[in-house]
Amino acid sequence: MLERKVLGKLEEVVGPQGLLVRPEHVLVYECDGTTAFKSPPEAVVLPRSTEDVSRVVRICADAKIPFVGRGAGTGLSGGAIPSEGGVVVAMNRMNRILSVDPINRTARVETGIVNLEISRGVAEHGLFFAPDPSSQSSCTVGGNIAENAGGPHCFKYGATTAHILSLTVVLPNGEIVDLGERRETVGYDLVGLFIGSEGTFGIATAADVRLLPLPEAVKTCLATFPSMVEACEAVSDIVALGIIPAAVEMMDRATIEVVEAGASAGGFPKDAEAVLLVEFDGAPAGLDRLEKEVDGICRRRGAVAFVAARDAREREKLWKGRKAAFGAMGRLSTDLYVQDGVVPRTRLPEVLAKVDEIGRKHGIRVANVFHAGDGNLHPCISYDGRDESEKQRVLAAGKEILELCVSVGGAITGEHGVGTEKSNYMSLSFSESDLDLMRSIREVWNPDGLCNPGKVFPTRQGCGEAGLPSMVSGGGAWI
Amino acid sequence: MTRGSVRSLLAEANARPPTASDPDIDGMKPSLVLEPGSAEAAAATLSFCHREGLAVVPCGGTTRLHVGNLPSRLDCYLRSIHLSGVVSYQPGDLTVSVEAGTPFRELQSALAEGKQFIPWDPAAADRATVGGLLAAGEPGMRRAPGARPRDLLLGFHALLADGTAVAAGGRVVKNVSGYELTKLLVGSRGTLAFLTRVHLRVRPLPETTLTVAASFDDPKRLAADLSSLRAAVAPPEVVAVLDPAVVASLSLAGWVLLLRFEGIAEEASGDWRKAEGLLRADEVTRLEGPEADEVWRRLRDFPSPASGSEGECVVLGQTLPSDAMRLAATWQSQGPVVAYPEAGRIYTKTHEPEGYFHLLETALDLSGNAILESGPQALKSQVDVFGETPRGFGLMSKIKEKMDPKNILSPGRFVGRL
Numbered sequence: 001m002l003e004r005k006v007l008g009k010l011e012e013v014v015g016p017q018g019l020l021v022r023p024e025h026v027l028v029y030e031c032d033g034t035t036a037f038k039s040p041p042e043a044v045v046l047p048r049s050t051e052d053v054s055r056v057v058r059i060c061a062d063a064k065i066p067f068v069g070r071g072a073g074t075g076l077s078g079g080a081i082p083s084e085g086g087v088v089v090a091m092n093r094m095n096r097i098l099s100v101d102p103i104n105r106t107a108r109v110e111t112g113i114v115n116l117e118i119s120r121g122v123a124e125h126g127l128f129f130a131p132d133p134s135s136q137s138s139c140t141v142g143g144n145i146a147e148n149a150g151g152p153h154c155f156k157y158g159a160t161t162a163h164i165l166s167l168t169v170v171l172p173n174g175e176i177v178d179l180g181e182r183r184e185t186v187g188y189d190l191v192g193l194f195i196g197s198e199g200t201f202g203i204a205t206a207a208d209v210r211l212l213p214l215p216e217a218v219k220t221c222l223a224t225f226p227s228m229v230e231a232c233e234a235v236s237d238i239v240a241l242g243i244i245p246a247a248v249e250m251m252d253r254a255t256i257e258v259v260e261a262g263a264s265a266g267g268f269p270k271d272a273e274a275v276l277l278v279e280f281d282g283a284p285a286g287l288d289r290l291e292k293e294v295d296g297i298c299r300r301r302g303a304v305a306f307v308a309a310r311d312a313r314e315r316e317k318l319w320k321g322r323k324a325a326f327g328a329m330g331r332l333s334t335d336l337y338v339q340d341g342v343v344p345r346t347r348l349p350e351v352l353a354k355v356d357e358i359g360r361k362h363g364i365r366v367a368n369v370f371h372a373g374d375g376n377l378h379p380c381i382s383y384d385g386r387d388e389s390e391k392q393r394v395l396a397a398g399k400e401i402l403e404l405c406v407s408v409g410g411a412i413t414g415e416h417g418v419g420t421e422k423s424n425y426m427s428l429s430f431s432e433s434d435l436d437l438m439r440s441i442r443e444v445w446n447p448d449g450l451c452n453p454g455k456v457f458p459t460r461q462g463c464g465e466a467g468l469p470s471m472v473s474g475g476g477a478w479i
Numbered sequence: 480m481t482r483g484s485v486r487s488l489l490a491e492a493n494a495r496p497p498t499a500s501d502p503d504i505d506g507m508k509p510s511l512v513l514e515p516g517s518a519e520a521a522a523a524t525l526s527f528c529h530r531e532g533l534a535v536v537p538c539g540g541t542t543r544l545h546v547g548n549l550p551s552r553l554d555c556y557l558r559s560i561h562l563s564g565v566v567s568y569q570p571g572d573l574t575v576s577v578e579a580g581t582p583f584r585e586l587q588s589a590l591a592e593g594k595q596f597i598p599w600d601p602a603a604a605d606r607a608t609v610g611g612l613l614a615a616g617e618p619g620m621r622r623a624p625g626a627r628p629r630d631l632l633l634g635f636h637a638l639l640a641d642g643t644a645v646a647a648g649g650r651v652v653k654n655v656s657g658y659e660l661t662k663l664l665v666g667s668r669g670t671l672a673f674l675t676r677v678h679l680r681v682r683p684l685p686e687t688t689l690t691v692a693a694s695f696d697d698p699k700r701l702a703a704d705l706s707s708l709r710a711a712v713a714p715p716e717v718v719a720v721l722d723p724a725v726v727a728s729l730s731l732a733g734w735v736l737l738l739r740f741e742g743i744a745e746e747a748s749g750d751w752r753k754a755e756g757l758l759r760a761d762e763v764t765r766l767e768g769p770e771a772d773e774v775w776r777r778l779r780d781f782p783s784p785a786s787g788s789e790g791e792c793v794v795l796g797q798t799l800p801s802d803a804m805r806l807a808a809t810w811q812s813q814g815p816v817v818a819y820p821e822a823g824r825i826y827t828k829t830h831e832p833e834g835y836f837h838l839l840e841t842a843l844d845l846s847g848n849a850i851l852e853s854g855p856q857a858l859k860s861q862v863d864v865f866g867e868t869p870r871g872f873g874l875m876s877k878i879k880e881k882m883d884p885k886n887i888l889s890p891g892r893f894v895g896r897l
Binding site: 101103104147148150154157158159161162163166177178179180181182183184185186187188189190191192193195196197210213215216236239240241242243244282283285286289290342343344345346371374375376409410411412413414415416417418422426429430431433434435437438440441442443444445456 | 569570571572573574594622624625629630639643644645646647649650651652653654655656657658659660661662663665666667671682683684685686706709713714742743744745746749750797798799800801822823824846847848850865866869870871872873874875877878881882893894895
């Protein structure tokens, strides 16, 4: 329990409306999108300014209370879970666009703003904010910064780190620092280092973001394949064309079935073994030629159908279906384990076949929906968390899939982050020296370890053996 | 260590005294040049230097060695030139793994076979190494987001100051496992670690490249056209502005706006047609083939300190894109100017050492900065060549102290004399 004195100080900063302590009020902050890991906070504070955040953090630091910044809680790695006895600094009231500079194509925003709100807010200038995680209608840019979030269109436009120019950060001792500039600057790239630090370096409260001109035209095509292997081969041929599509997404039969049964059906063919969603953007004349070329490629690789969305509504429907895939999995079972391994794209066919084998070996069904252009897999395993033996089989399969990704030259996470879930798998990719270097960098920012403890790094006992993560029972859906 | 083991260690590192062909740093030469033939030999060498407290300047082709503050100490150059070659290249993955000492041109040739490339245009590409370009964070004139060293470095193997081998990132195009240490090393100028091998993202070669030169008598009209262009077309791959003194040698006239469009044919020519409709230039010329190549080559080499005379100052300004032309016009009174307004970069050179202070002041007035890339030793000893102290300098100092506690890697040379 937090001391009454500490709660009093927190209330002085954020007011009674900005402090939540009753169990029923803090309950929703006990986990992020990974409901299998839970730990309720002692208190949740809702600051309204960088100064509020600084004062809150100072109070926590003085009292040696662990704390974690939180956006919308849509993360998929247990990255925003408070540690025991900790405080959640929920950034949702800091959600404004502070200024837009259409000439230099930048905007200054508070980090609690929802990702999509930035694009909506700058659309009148013909600009948009490129990072587009599937949760973009609810996730915050602060969460995107913490995780270096990606999304389908980062194949062409790059992940969050390519779109953040400067940050205002409250360091774990409460100090406020500005990092980076809207212009090019000198010195170590602290903005680049902070992005993707999973909330362990401090709490970003404001950012200058880079905006891009809205593409003149967009072409979204849907190709239907009789097998995943043929669809993967088509992706290779598309990449070999010498152009970078805006997005290349794939869904397998299991995912299509679930999506089409849900409220956000994309109109995908239910009898397809795999569909490929390919999007190009740019000048209209070029897009028509690309459509013809990609149509030819897909058909040569065995596609049984190839259609292009005729208008914005059709395009949005396809994307809505694709982006609703994780949520739709909730129809299948009480819990969902979404993985995020990455493999070199040319290894996709063999890796997908092996993932299928791993699933069968453990008696579980794996649905695949993923960023094919990037080789970023999202095997989705639906299970009943109340069944302990099933849960263990799911976790064992998950570990094997990540080992497989690393064994072919890939990585354990492409965009969801390490968080709590994959911390013990870090040793699959990194040596103790590599991890020690990362720890030493964390010490520079977060010397007392109070800022989001227990994330990213293997627990010492799990170290080297890459043990299974511990999960609570009866999780709920990981969406 | 015994004398014998030191001797064998130095032999492994191909240690030699510096020769006339080894560049000095502002008049200082090291006692030893170390050119190890393997990452293991480099690790042993660095570990030895660390134990002995020897100041080591990591370098590749030494093409950017002149940039930086005066070294506070200098004992050895640790060169990566024998860590060379493409390790693995799979065009379908859009990635390449390469030893850090590989000359950039060699890498580019290997990638060309897969119809791919790295979108950088460094000067002296036959000597500049991949690791050196990353450490300097200086890819040349192409700086579009998505094309910079920070965007393309996917992972690295490096040696810490004490010789410990570490790796970060990975070989795949998308990866968030662990901290983004790739970002930390890009542009760290050999003050944090010695790169031994890197993994890079590559790009398909563009289907079409179009070069257009538009001449203006009045730089204000050029700036106005630049603003209209920015509002109307997707950013071209390169936008450069050359003042009359620079273009005189290129058989062009007036102030010249040079645009390079790349991409699929319809897009590049469509963007160009749109731009052509907006430009109110006195003359617009589309440059083709060797003529275009020559203009870009000359620009790439501007302002090479080697081409300048003794005592010349080369200065790089950094501003917001919207202020770039204003700074260029101000600076033009002191020397020839080349600006990359979309990147907010302005290059100039001057023979008046005192002129640097004026250049810096005018840049600071626009909330910009001015870096003294090269200049006489007497001037460099008076200033921090990186100009204004950057935000977050306290954290930068702590990172340097944590990663290089004995301060042996390029001591004194970085921003704020780190």
